[in-house]
Each structure stands twice: as structure tokens, then as C-alpha cells.
Amino acid sequence: MEIKAIRGFNDILPDEIGKWQFVEETVREVFEGFGFDEIRIPILEKTELFIRGIGEATDIVEKEMYTFTDKGGSSLTLRPEATASMARAYLEHKLFTFDPVAKLYCIGPMFRYERPQKGRYRQFYQIDAEVFGVANPVVDAEVILMLIHFLRQVGLEKLELQINSLGCRECRPRYREELRAFLSKKSFQLCEDCQRRLQANPLRIFDCKVQSCQETIVDAPKVSDFICKECDHHFNRVKEHLSMAGLEYVLNPKMVRGLDYYTRTAFEVVSYDLGAQNAVTGGGRYDNLFQEIGGRDIPGIGFAIGMERLISLLPKNKGLKRPLDLFIAVQGKDGKQDAFRIAHQLHLERIRAEFDYEEKSLKSQMRRADKLNARYVLILGEEELKKGRAILRNMANQSQEEIPLQELVQILGRKILRD
Ligand code: AMP
Numbered sequence: 001m002e003i004k005a006i007r008g009f010n011d012i013l014p015d016e017i018g019k020w021q022f023v024e025e026t027v028r029e030v031f032e033g034f035g036f037d038e039i040r041i042p043i044l045e046k047t048e049l050f051i052r053g054i055g056e057a058t059d060i061v062e063k064e065m066y067t068f069t070d071k072g073g074s075s076l077t078l079r080p081e082a083t084a085s086m087a088r089a090y091l092e093h094k095l096f097t098f099d100p101v102a103k104l105y106c107i108g109p110m111f112r113y114e115r116p117q118k119g120r121y122r123q124f125y126q127i128d129a130e131v132f133g134v135a136n137p138v139v140d141a142e143v144i145l146m147l148i149h150f151l152r153q154v155g156l157e158k159l160e161l162q163i164n165s166l167g168c169r170e171c172r173p174r175y176r177e178e179l180r181a182f183l184s185k186k187s188f189q190l191c192e193d194c195q196r197r198l199q200a201n202p203l204r205i206f207d208c209k210v211q212s213c214q215e216t217i218v219d220a221p222k223v224s225d226f227i228c229k230e231c232d233h234h235f236n237r238v239k240e241h242l243s244m245a246g247l248e249y250v251l252n253p254k255m256v257r258g259l260d261y262y263t264r265t266a267f268e269v270v271s272y273d274l275g276a277q278n279a280v281t282g283g284g285r286y287d288n289l290f291q292e293i294g295g296r297d298i299p300g301i302g303f304a305i306g307m308e309r310l311i312s313l314l315p316k317n318k319g320l321k322r323p324l325d326l327f328i329a330v331q332g333k334d335g336k337q338d339a340f341r342i343a344h345q346l347h348l349e350r351i352r353a354e355f356d357y358e359e360k361s362l363k364s365q366m367r368r369a370d371k372l373n374a375r376y377v378l379i380l381g382e383e384e385l386k387k388g389r390a391i392l393r394n395m396a397n398q399s400q401e402e403i404p405l406q407e408l409v410q411i412l413g414r415k416i417l418r419d
Pocket of ligand 1: 081112114119120121122123124125126279280281282283304305306307308309
């Protein structure tokens with residue numbers, strides 16, 4: 001029986017790969033311009049890292065982790081997100097000894113055991129950016145500005161930036177109690193999951209998609225009414241700096257973000273490009289994460305962009321598949337070796353060239369060149385070859401000319417650049 005891929009795990013095929021490469025190149029250009037460096041972290045970590053880092057009462061830790069015991073008896077987990085691993089690496093390698101401020105990014109697959117559907121997979125890719133070691137609100141604004149600039153660079157328009165403050169260790173517990181008290185009176189309207197969340201982590205109820213839960217929280221107390229003076233001051237400075245940079249934002253007091261570790265600034269970017277609402281990315285500040293994973297008291301802020309969702313929103317003209325530059329068609333037997341030699345010479349010059357490995361009629365070779373969307377075809381005819389010449393055909397306008405083979409690389413180079 002034919003073996004198929006696991007449900008929720010996707011192949012990214014050559015036809016789409018141009019978009020992925022375009023996004024990844026733009027990440028490197030934009031993020032590195034903002035002073036960020038790439039970090040690569042393992043796909044597997046000790047389960048404990050995510051339990052402590054993300055929080056026990058979250059959907060991810062409760063039901064979405066790919067956890068298994070390895071042959072040595074250790075409990076390991078495929079990373080469901082990158083922040084906890086990046087923080088672990090920063091601590092483990094004492095990156096703070098060089099400079100307390102670390103601006104890091106990484107791109108790679110994450111794994112969550114969620115119900116697969118369009119835009120939701122079990123292996124999906126994220127672009128993560130994190131700043132460790134800065135508590136100052138100016139950096140919150142800087143991170144958000146980089147995110148928006150990046151999204152515009154890849155061609156996304158009609159973006160809406162939503163921000164909120166989630167308070168801190170001092171003020172959030174009081175809010176959590178108020179919210180719990182409010183929702184307890186209406187608990188019969190909540191879904192089964194939210195009944196449980198009500199005890200463990202009532203803020204998560206804001207994220208629930210069930211209609212009756214959404215209706216129940218409409219009049220719920222807002223975290224913004226409970227934040228302490230310091231959090232309020234922090235949030236005001238973030239807003240000031242966003243405005244200073246001319247960036248518009250919308251306050252969304254119901255946006256709480258799914259993970260436990262967020263404190264103070266939280267943000268999401270919604271794109272109206274497809275007409276419907278689409279959360280492309282989200283992030284926020286997490287000043288307690290480092291303590292949770294057993295480290296020092298180090299503040300952090302960052303975001304994660306879902307690659308699949310971002311790619312589905314890209315304008316059609318971005319990241320197109322690279323066409324075949326040249327197909328070498330051979331007339332007669334002797335031309336095969338010339339085709340091989342010329343193709344190799346072109347490959348060294350990074351010109352995409354193909355030829356038929358098997359002997360085929362000229363007609364069938366031309367058909368293949370057409371199917372492969374070749375921009376040019378080089379026809380190696382016996383008579384011309386004797387003179388060191390060949391026919392170069394432009395497939396877009398069907399014009400053709402005889403050229404000296406010695407000048408092929410230069411001629412093609414000029415044409416490919418010009419078109
Ligand atoms: P989160 O880490 O949950 O804050 O998610 C950040 C971004 O990752 C989201 O805005 C989505 O674009 C993307 N994302 C999260 N979970 C999935 C998933 N299961 N499949 C595809 N993309 C996802």
C-alpha cells in the first residue's frame with residue numbers, strides 16, 4: 001500500500017516554494033536591518049521546558065503537545081512554539097554576558113496536536129523574533145514597528161494592529177478574580193472547556209470561539225480597568241512611541257493571547273486582504289517567563305508569525321517559481337554530448353538549463369521545452385554545430401537567431417537579465 005504523509009503534516013511543493021523563499025529572504029533582510037541575529041534551536045526539548053514556560057493551564061500544554069518518552073526514559077516534546085527554547089538557549093549559553101540585550105529570530109516548524117483544517121496544521125512554520133533583556137517600553141514599540149514593516153515588505157496591505165495591556169504579576173491576579181466572579185454567575189452559559197478554564201485560567205475564555213461563550217464575555221470586566229499605575233505608564237509609553245513613528249493602532253481590550261507567560265503589552269495583526277478577518281501574527285511581553293524556566297529575572301518581548309497563513313495572503317506576483325532559462329534541443333545523435341557540455345557550463349553560471357537525457361525527436365523535445373515553460377530554446381543542429389553555432393529561440397515571441405556557441409553564456413546572461 002502507498003504510504004501517505006501524516007494528517008496535518010504538509011509537503012511544500014516546488015510550485016509554492018518560491019513564496020516560502022521570498023518570505024524567508026525578506027525576514028533576513030528586514031530583521032537583520034533592525035539589529036536581529038538568527039538563532040537555530042532544536043526541534044526536541046525536555047517536556048518540562050514547555051510545561052513551565054507556556055503554563056500548565058493552556059491548551060497547548062493540556063492537549064496539543066507531541067510528547068513521548070525516549071529510549072533513555074526522558075520525557076521529550078516536539079516544540080509547540082519557539083520562545084521558551086530561545087529563552088533556554090539564551091540562559092544556557094549565557095548570551096547576557098556579552099551584552100544584556102539580545103535580539104534574536106528563528107524560522108522553523110512547530111508541532112501542535114490540533115484538529116487539522118484549512119490554516120491549522122499539526123506541523124506548521126513560524127517566524128519568531130524575540131528581544132531579551134529590555135524592560136523599557138520603547139523596545140515594545142520597536143518590535144511592533146519591525147513586524148508591521150516586515151508585513152508591508154512582503155506585500156500585505158490593509159493591516160490592522162491591535163494592542164492591549166495584560167497587566168503584570170501585581171495587578172492581574174485581582175483582575176482574574178473579578179473576571180472569575182463575573183463569569184461564575186453565568187457559568188451555565190459556558191462550554192465544557194470554558195467551565196474548566198473558569199477555575200484554571202479564566203482569561204482564556206476570551207479566546208473561545210463558541211458562540212455562547214463569546215456572548216457571555218461581552219460585558220465582562222476589562223483588564224485595562226484593572227492595570228496598575230506602572231503597567232498603565234508602560235502602556236502609555238508604548239502607544240506614544242507607536243504614534244511618534246506614525247503607526248496607527250486599535251485598542252482591543254479583549255485580546256488576551258493564548259499563552260500564560262504574557263505580561264503587559266500584547267498585540268495582534270489582523271489582515272483584511274481576503275475580506276475576512278485573519279490573525280496573521282501575535283505577540284507580546286513576557287517578563288516572567290525566564291523565572292518560570294528557572295532562570296534569572298530577565299524581561300522579554302516578541303512575536304510569532306504563522307508562515308502558512310502569511311503565505312496564503314501574499315500578493316500573486318510575489319515569490320513566483322523561477323522559470324527554466326533554457327532548454328537545449330538536439331537534432332541528430334552527435335549533439336547529445338554538446339548538450340551535456342553546454343548545460344554544465346550554464347549550470348556553473350547559475351543559468352537554469354535542461355535537455356533530454358534520452359534520444360527524442362526534435363518535435364518531442366520542443367513539446368517538453370514548452371511544457372517546462374522554458375524562456376529560450378537552443379537548437380543544436382548538425383550543420384550549425386560544425387560551424388560552432390546554434391539557433392536560439394525566444395519562446396515568448398517565437399523569434400530566433402543564429403548565435404556563436406562561444407558567446408552563449410554572455411548572450412543568455414544579457415537576455416535573462418533584460419527580460
Ligand atoms: P501562537 O503561537 O499560538 O500565538 O500563534 C502565532 C501564529 O502562528 C498564529 O497567528 C497563526 O498564524 C500561527 N499558528 C498557530 N497555530 C497554528 C496551526 N496549528 N497551524 C497553522 N498556523 C498556526
